[in-house]
Amino acid sequence: MINSSLKTLSQMLANKEVSSVELTQTFLNRINTFNPEINAYIALDQDRTLAQAKAADVRIAAGNAEPLTGIPIAQKDIFCANGWKTTCGSKMLANFVAPYDAQVITKFDAAGAVNLGKTNMDEFAMGSSNETSYFGGVKNPWDFTRVPGGSSGGSAAAVAARLCAAASGTDTGGSIRQPASLCGLTGLKPTYGIVSRYGMIAFASSLDQAGPMAKSAEDCALMMNVMAGFDERDSTSLNREKEDYTRDLNKPLQGLRVGLPKEFFAEGLDANVGKVIEAAIAEYKKLGAEIVEISLPNTGLSIPVYYVLAPAEASSNLSRYDGVRYGHRAAEYTDLMDMYCKSRAEGFGAEVKRRILIGTYVLSAGYYDAYYLKAQQIRRLIAQDFEEAFKHCDVIMGPAAPSTAFKAGEKVDDPVAMYLQDIYTISTNLAGLPGMSVPAGFSTGDDGKALPVGLQIIGNYFDEARMLNVAHQYQQVTDWHTRMPDLPTPQGTK
Amino acid sequence: MEWEVVIGLETHTQLQTKTKIFSGASTAFGSEPNTQACEVSIALPGVLPVLNKEAVNCAIKFGLAVNAEITPRSVFARKNYFYPDLPKGYQISQYELPVVGKGAVTIQVPAVGKNAAYEKVVNITRAHLEEDAGKSVHGAVEGMSGIDLNRAGTPLLEIVTEPDMRSAAEAVAYAKKLHELVQWIGICDGNMQEGSFRCDVNVSVRPKGTEKLGTRREIKNLNSFKFMQQAIEFETRWQIETLEDGGTIQQATVLFNPDTGETRAMRSKEEANDYRYFPDPDLLPLEITEADKARVRALMPELPQAMKARFESEYGLTSYDAAALTASRDVANYFVATVSAGADAKPAANWVMGAISAKLNAEEKSITESPLSAEQLASLLKRIADNTISNNAAKQVFEAMWAGEGEADAIIEAKGLKQVSDTGAIEAIIDEVLAANAAMVEEFKAGKEKAFNALVGQAMKASKGKANPAQVNDMLKKKLGA
Numbered sequence: 012m013i014n015s016s017l018k019t020l021s022q023m024l025a026n027k028e029v030s031s032v033e034l035t036q037t038f039l040n041r042i043n044t045f046n047p048e049i050n051a052y053i054a055l056d057q058d059r060t061l062a063q064a065k066a067a068d069v070r071i072a073a074g075n076a077e078p079l080t081g082i083p084i085a086q087k088d089i090f091c092a093n094g095w096k097t098t099c100g101s102k103m104l105a106n107f108v109a110p111y112d113a114q115v116i117t118k119f120d121a122a123g124a125v126n127l128g129k130t131n132m133d134e135f136a137m138g139s140s141n142e143t144s145y146f147g148g149v150k151n152p153w154d155f156t157r158v159p160g161g162s163s164g165g166s167a168a169a170v171a172a173r174l175c176a177a178a179s180g181t182d183t184g185g186s187i188r189q190p191a192s193l194c195g196l197t198g199l200k201p202t203y204g205i206v207s208r209y210g211m212i213a214f215a216s217s218l219d220q221a222g223p224m225a226k227s228a229e230d231c232a233l234m235m236n237v238m239a240g241f242d243e244r245d246s247t248s249l250n251r252e253k254e255d256y257t258r259d260l261n262k263p264l265q266g267l268r269v270g271l272p273k274e275f276f277a278e279g280l281d282a283n284v285g286k287v288i289e290a291a292i293a294e295y296k297k298l299g300a301e302i303v304e305i306s307l308p309n310t311g312l313s314i315p316v317y318y319v320l321a322p323a324e325a326s327s328n329l330s331r332y333d334g335v336r337y338g339h340r341a342a343e344y345t346d347l348m349d350m351y352c353k354s355r356a357e358g359f360g361a362e363v364k365r366r367i368l369i370g371t372y373v374l375s376a377g378y379y380d381a382y383y384l385k386a387q388q389i390r391r392l393i394a395q396d397f398e399e400a401f402k403h404c405d406v407i408m409g410p411a412a413p414s415t416a417f418k419a420g421e422k423v424d425d426p427v428a429m430y431l432q433d434i435y436t437i438s439t440n441l442a443g444l445p446g447m448s449v450p451a452g453f454s455t456g457d458d459g460k461a462l463p464v465g466l467q468i469i470g471n472y473f474d475e476a477r478m479l480n481v482a483h484q485y486q487q488v489t490d491w492h493t494r495m496p497d498l499p500t501p502q503g504t505k
Numbered sequence: 506m507e508w509e510v511v512i513g514l515e516t517h518t519q520l521q522t523k524t525k526i527f528s529g530a531s532t533a534f535g536s537e538p539n540t541q542a543c544e545v546s547i548a549l550p551g552v553l554p555v556l557n558k559e560a561v562n563c564a565i566k567f568g569l570a571v572n573a574e575i576t577p578r579s580v581f582a583r584k585n586y587f588y589p590d591l592p593k594g595y596q597i598s599q600y601e602l603p604v605v606g607k608g609a610v611t612i613q614v615p616a617v618g619k620n621a622a623y624e625k626v627v628n629i630t631r632a633h634l635e636e637d638a639g640k641s642v643h644g645a646v647e648g649m650s651g652i653d654l655n656r657a658g659t660p661l662l663e664i665v666t667e668p669d670m671r672s673a674a675e676a677v678a679y680a681k682k683l684h685e686l687v688q689w690i691g692i693c694d695g696n697m698q699e700g701s702f703r704c705d706v707n708v709s710v711r712p713k714g715t716e717k718l719g720t721r722r723e724i725k726n727l728n729s730f731k732f733m734q735q736a737i738e739f740e741t742r743w744q745i746e747t748l749e750d751g752g753t754i755q756q757a758t759v760l761f762n763p764d765t766g767e768t769r770a771m772r773s774k775e776e777a778n779d780y781r782y783f784p785d786p787d788l789l790p791l792e793i794t795e796a797d798k799a800r801v802r803a804l805m806p807e808l809p810q811a812m813k814a815r816f817e818s819e820y821g822l823t824s825y826d827a828a829a830l831t832a833s834r835d836v837a838n839y840f841v842a843t844v845s846a847g848a849d850a851k852p853a854a855n856w857v858m859g860a861i862s863a864k865l866n867a868e869e870k871s872i873t874e875s876p877l878s879a880e881q882l883a884s885l886l887k888r889i890a891d892n893t894i895s896n897n898a899a900k901q902v903f904e905a906m907w908a909g910e911g912e913a914d915a916i917i918e919a920k921g922l923k924q925v926s927d928t929g930a931i932e933a934i935i936d937e938v939l940a941a942n943a944a945m946v947e948e949f950k951a952g953k954e955k956a957f958n959a960l961v962g963q964a965m966k967a968s969k970g971k972a973n974p975a976q977v978n979d980m981l982k983k984k985l986g987a
């Protein structure tokens with residue numbers, strides 16, 4: 012049951028083969044068993060969760076269930092959920108209980124989904140290993156000595172370890188796709204503006220976008236049907252007609268033009284990862300796709316541009332955490348300035364401080380033109396690269412991350428090495444394009460551990476249904492996405 | 506050396522919208538602290554701003570009223586600084602691309618001493634939309650400062666002028682004109698006590714005849730015209746004295762202390778913040794089309810300048826009277842209503858600016874609070890026009906109506922103030938007066954003009970003031986063969 016698709020679970024619930032309470036309890040039991048080790052969840056409220064499951068069972072019995080009614084979902088701790096502790100992985104918000112619901116939460120609630128708990132994440136979504144979380148790192152279910160990726164590391168580990176049926180994530184520079192790749196699951200970052208950002212704690216407003224993290228493309232499509240949609244409370248939300256993201260899942264791929272950007276297969280890509288991606292491309296050829304060589308010449312600039320723009324926005328977005336109204340306030344201070352300084356010095360971790368400093372610097376008088384404005388110009392060039400590329404292909408494919416999961420602690424002291432984890436994902440955020448990571452196989456490292464590799468699929472604006480179709484067809488002929496890690500039985504349990 | 510003061514104003518006008526500029530929280534004044542602070546006002550994690558279209562309409566109205574360029578695509582920017590009553594740690598404002606560009610306002614500078622009144626054009630540099638901050642409350646709780654976020658997010662239009670003004674009188678005339686204009690077009694309630702209309706005044710001095718601007722100091726948050734006048738006058742003297750004593754002016758923000766009548770520096774430029782402005786990624790650029798402008802224009806009232814011109818051409822009023830009547834929209838409305846109810850324009854203008862205005866001033870009332878409606882005034886003026894009562898009697902009727910004693914006709918009747926215009930009756934009175942005052946008649950015939958007036962007076966007295974004075978005059982002249 013824990014490995015079943017959302018569609019199967021939904022049918023089982025409808026057929027009364029299992030109740031939502033039973034299903035939820037199954038996941039809660041697994042959470043109780045494995046979470047102390049994996050640390051995927053940082054807030055649990057089992058009474059509240061089971062109450063939702065009971066309500067879902069009533070709804071199912073009344074015959075007005077929706078596809079996700081009664082399905083237990085994990086929510087990244089970046090989404091405010093009324094009555095839930097909402098920390099964004101930070102000491103700053105360690106005691107913050109949200110008094111309102113994010114739009115994403117509202118939508119899951121309306122669909123009847125059950126909130127299993129809040130998942131761990133890099134502090135304020137700043138990180139690629141989940142190691143910047145104030146609540147400790149998350150273990151990669153495939154190898155507990157390794158990181159799950161980040162920033163949606165808790166959601167990724169929860170899905171991979173089958174501690175939930177599916178999870179929400181957010182992606183500012185790769186925070187859905189890179190952990191999906193490192194944990195062997197399917198994750199989608201939609202076109203910017205498709206999912207409301209209301210109630211999603213902001214990191215970099217012009218880049219942040221929420222999306223599903225699940226076992227398969229079909230599951231992602233069902234999650235998208237709930238998460239997507241216009242919200243008048245988010246001015247950057249796009250007012251488009253509602254669509255059914257499952258509509259094209261079964262279309263054949265004959266004639267699909269797949270663009271391979273040469274910059275994604277150059278220096279910096281782990282050779283074994285490269286082989287897995289090539290094998291996946293070969294599979295697509297068998298499915299009738301034709302391969303087109305393309306170029307995204309400004310790919311190399313995406314990381315420098317991102318590390319100007321994202322910190323600039325973050326430095327401003329995080330100003331509200333000042334210890335005045337909510338959040339961490341230093342116990343002792345001499346005056347207002349001292350209260351600000353101490354509260355923020357104590358409340359934020361090193362990576363968050365680093366980005367606030369960078370962002371403050373690039374927005375300062377005298378530096379703004381050279382950094383922020385320049386970066387905005389290059390951002391447009393990066394978007395133009397994609398515009399040009401999509402004249403020649405329908406989707407773009409490549410690796411989602413340059414390597415498989417790395418060891419915990421390996422990159423914590425080398426921010427640039429950490430930032431390079433997002434080399435293949437960041438440019439789509441800068442362009443506002445949708446991107447996804449799909450399990451494409453395993454790469455065996457020096458220690459003999461087989462670790463998942465993700466194939467990235469980048470689509471044109473609003474092409475999520477086609478991308479899900481492209482991923483789903485691949486998942487019809489491969490079984491990578493059904494593989495689950497063997498979790499070591501924790502000590503002290505039977 | 507003769508000095509010249511150079512003044513520019515930045516005015517924060519609070520826009521009359523029901524809800525805040527970026528959220529649905531109420532903007533009503535005077536509620537319990539923090540009861541009008543929704544999740545957006547408090548800046549909870551995850552909240553986002555949504556622009557209130559009504560605030561945009563207010564900005565368009567202002568732009569149209571001062572003949573300004575309205576920016577087709579303006580941009581909201583974040584102004585970053587830390588302050589306890591600024592919940593997000595940044596204020597959403599407009600920086601490089603404001604919603605309203607260059608415009609102009611014509612002001613009437615009143616006569617001062619031997620200087621005659623004159624008109625002047627003050628150029629508007631820009632006007633931009635922004636949100637207000639909350640308020641820090643000191644002393645409510647012993648040893649602590651409180652924060653009231655009811656005002657946080659209230660929409661403001663900041664209106665900036667060129668440094669066009671050359672005296673405190675001009676600055677005050679501009680501020681008064683702007684104050685009236687924003688109320689006229691219905692975008693601001695003008696309540697200075699509640700902070701709906703606050704002025705920052707930039708003052709610098711330079712030797713008269715030179716071009717280069719002196720270093721300016723900015724007097725912050727003036728909330729009365731009297732204080733503005735005092736503050737500018739003090740600041741100007743201070744700057745001139747400082748320079749004449751060999752000192753230099755440092756750019757600074759100063760506060761005016763009404764108790765001492767002095768200005769004092771609050772912070773110098775060195776301590777000024779670097780606000781790190783950048784476009785707010787949570788808001789799309791504000792697009793305003795020609796159609797938007799046309800839609801707002803259709804809702805606009807006739808503007809004071811246009812109304813003044815119309816009063817001159819349509820009613821034959823003097824430029825002075827027309828300007829006085831259009832100094833306030835309520836006064837203009839009252840005047841128009843009086844004329845619409847049948848009064849002649851000129852006497853209506855005289856009564857509105859004269860008797861009514863005097864009464865209102867004495868009782869510290871606005872014209873909307875006048876106990877005498879425009880229709881009632883018109884009914885009184887009609888009785889003067891049709892010779893039912895004399896001007897003198899009208900004053901008595903007016904006092905009675907003001908005191909709430911009833912309608913004009915009833916009061917005329919009750920007080921027996923109806924004027925006698927019956928030729929036979931007047932002739933009889935005059936004959937009596939002439940017979941009884943033979944000596945006066947002789948004096949008049951001997952060439953004493955004054956005697957004629959005395960005879961008129963006698964006739965009026967004999968009629969108990971009710972005789973039509975014009976008729977008395979005419980008939981007396983005829984009888985005396987004058």
